[in-house]
Amino acid sequence: MSADIEFIPVEDATKLATGILLGLGLSPGHAEAIARSVVTAQRDECYSHGLWRLLGFVPTTRKGKVSLNAVPEVDASAPGVVKVDARYGYSLLAFREGLPHLVEKANTLGITAMAINNCYHFSALWPEVEDIAAAGLVSLVMTPSHSWVAPAGGKKPVFGTNPLAFGWPRSGPNPFVFDFATSAAARGEIELHRRAGKTIPLGWGIDSEGNDTTDPTEALKGAMLTFGGHKGSALSAMIELMAGPLIADMTSAESMAFDDGAGVTPCHGELIIALDPKVFLGGAMAENMQRAEKMFDAITGQGARLPSQRRYEARARNKELGVPVQKSLLAELRETLASLG
Amino acid sequence: MSADIEFIPVEDATKLATGILLGLGLSPGHAEAIARSVVTAQRDECYSHGLWRLLGFVPTTRKGKVSLNAVPEVDASAPGVVKVDARYGYSLLAFREGLPHLVEKANTLGITAMAINNCYHFSALWPEVEDIAAAGLVSLVMTPSHSWVAPAGGKKPVFGTNPLAFGWPRSGPNPFVFDFATSAAARGEIELHRRAGKTIPLGWGIDSEGNDTTDPTEALKGAMLTFGGHKGSALSAMIELMAGPLIADMTSAESMAFDDGAGVTPCHGELIIALDPKVFLGGAMAENMQRAEKMFDAITGQGARLPSQRRYEARARNKELGVPVQKSLLAELRETLASLG
Known part of the structure; x- marks a missing residue:
């Protein structure tokens, strides 16, 4: 178990998530449904769909496209x-x-x-x-x-x-x-490779000319496969x-x-x-x-x-332990909640 | 257009197919339904599902597993x-x-x-x-x-x-x-490679030990992917x-x-x-x-x-021409029909 991880009870994770979502202006029904989803993903160590997503809500809700209620x-x-x-x-x-x-x-x-x-x-x-x-x-x-x-x-x-x-x-x-x-891959995965300065495997994308590419920037400008x-x-x-x-x-x-x-x-x-x-x-x-x-x-x-077997194994492992949250993420989420208070 | 191909009217192809199937003991309902399917495939130049299949019926119907009526x-x-x-x-x-x-x-x-x-x-x-x-x-x-x-x-x-x-x-x-x-491939395709003494692409199958193989015989004994x-x-x-x-x-x-x-x-x-x-x-x-x-x-x-575009193009092309049949196959089908008469 990583030292960067803190386990918190499901109820606390749900309360934190719901608090942020309500603070951003989502109606209670939406806040509860979304909190349940991100906490479930976090508990299953499916982090890309977990609590981290809440940070993305801050700019998104301010764009005025999504109806919050x-x-x-x-x-x-x-x-x-x-x-x-x-x-x-x-x-x-x-x-x-x-x-x-x-x-x-x-x-x-x-x-x-x-x-x-x-x-x-x-x-x-x-x-x-x-x-x-x-x-x-x-x-x-x-x-x-x-x-x-x-x-x-x-x-x-x-x-x-x-x-x-x-x-x-x-x-x-x-x-x-x-x-x-x-x-072939998630768009976010190609984006992560680009940020890390890494190449992507052949088969994930093509450049604007339609040629196979291992360059994530070219694939993001061209097309995924x-x-x-x-x-x-x-x-x-x-x-x-x-x-x-x-x-x-x-x-x-x-x-x-x-x-x-x-x-x-x-x-x-x-x-x-x-x-x-x-x-x-x-x-x-x-x-x-x-x-x-x-x-x-x-x-x-x-x-x-x-x-899903990996996810279920994480779920079983965390049943007693609680929801694993990266300490830096937890701090950021708590700050976000406080700033919305 | 290959010189090995003869075009015959849909009605004639259907009559030939139905005749063979009835001769093999299939009831009229089964014979008509199957004849329609193999003639349609043949017309679309989808030969592996076409009239050729009728030859396979001869041994199959004699195995007594499939009910013919x-x-x-x-x-x-x-x-x-x-x-x-x-x-x-x-x-x-x-x-x-x-x-x-x-x-x-x-x-x-x-x-x-x-x-x-x-x-x-x-x-x-x-x-x-x-x-x-x-x-x-x-x-x-x-x-x-x-x-x-x-x-x-x-x-x-x-x-x-x-x-x-x-x-x-x-x-x-x-x-x-x-x-x-x-x-990854049809089983028949691996079989065709084996008969032709050709290797198969990586990714089609594994040998009995679970190792990737390009040998069709090993893949047929092991597992397809x-x-x-x-x-x-x-x-x-x-x-x-x-x-x-x-x-x-x-x-x-x-x-x-x-x-x-x-x-x-x-x-x-x-x-x-x-x-x-x-x-x-x-x-x-x-x-x-x-x-x-x-x-x-x-x-x-x-x-x-x-x-399906390739198939539809063949269908359009053969609308006036009729059903394309390989001359050797046509001869074999006619012989089969005669032998069942």
Whole structure:
């Protein structure tokens, strides 16, 4: 354990995060939903999505783009589709408000879609698929972002980093979850390489002429690449379509134009598909969930990891210890809170 | 145009294919559904899924595993899920029988799942997503196969080559469609390299010890790899779960055990998710379909290809010419038909 780390109780971390968010003018609903997300990520040692994000809120909230007190509007009138208009607030509260409707419909129909519109992207998608799995549902979640990524065979950005997340409920403490960007690397990772004066691996990006580059500055000016060549590119296009035009929301290129150089987190739609295994399986639930466990065992039994395994190990480790926070970050967060007081 | 190619009318190709399939003992429904699929692939110059496949039917049908006259049983009693029991026949007829129910439910609910159970894999999934797109629906289709593919970080096969296909309806003649294996390469492609005495690229497979190999024989004995590293591996796991245990069907490892060395095409389940844009968009259909077209233009406008573009170009080229068939294949197919007469 690093000497730079201090462990604080979940309640204290949540109070600190909520305090900052309220101080910045977010409504209690938004503040609570966001605090829960960043504390969960911090607890899982998923630091890039953790408490550090709160510092980024200070300039962002002052740009006036994101509504800090938007009240999401839920429309569950269509039989198999829940629509939530986030009204240009952060996505998490909209997700929280729509979730009970999504679960109720999926319990009846077996499959249901939830479209969140006009929301500002907030952090990772895995906390959402974990919440859906906690309700016993399988889910698939996707969003566009800003057009930074070139299609396979192209030179100019069209797609966003377009994350795709999936959750599968398990009887143990943690569901099977993955959450990845369809870009080869995260944009922040390229930025970190640039700041550190390091080269990036081939395959992460191309320069403005469309040539492969290991120079992060050139890649940031040119275009990022998808993971997995033309297959990753096809998946990224699917995410643009399903979490864009299908739900009457912006593609990554439109979202970038909408941002108009403000440099705010992407405003976009989000598509969630939830499936209820109970409806599919009826009395054959236990037997089939066991089939899935056998497959997980075949993976872990040969020493390979399941996605999220590292995160779950951190979670288990920190259950008694509390939320690990870098001491310098903790000091900065406390200063921020005091300055907003 | 190669001198080895003869163009024959679609009707003649269909008659030839149907004749062989009926001669092999397939019921008229199965023979028609399969003939349509192989002729469509042949017309699109997608030869590996074309008429050539009919030759493989001769030994396969004699192994007695696949039911040649199974009547699929459709259960559309659950509100948002259509279940089709293929009763150990080929998948295509089961798909055809379930499709009207899938379309009807999706038109009402906005989203519907169709689970096909106990079916023998037949060829590519793109003809199915094209049929669904022709009904105006967006779709996502997936199946497990046989456990030939190692998970990321592992050495031993767990996953199948697990294809994923997606379709998006467009107003022009062809929908936006992709259909790819989540393995880095097709198993048949590795087999072709082996027969030709050629090495395979790094990343396609590992030997029995888990070491990277360029030797196709070693890779076929060891394990294939997924495309896109841990991300492709996560997707492949998702397909195992959603088109396996979620719909009460076999994982790729179970299907391999079920085959018991017979070397027949994989017996598995298939999951289809269909979404109706009209339910999501209502009066905003035209405007949002236009948004999608703008994205397609941004891809093709910079000289990059859309998935399936090559296939659609072949289709357009052969519209007047007919179905291109290699002369030696045509002779072999005619001999096969005569021998079955």
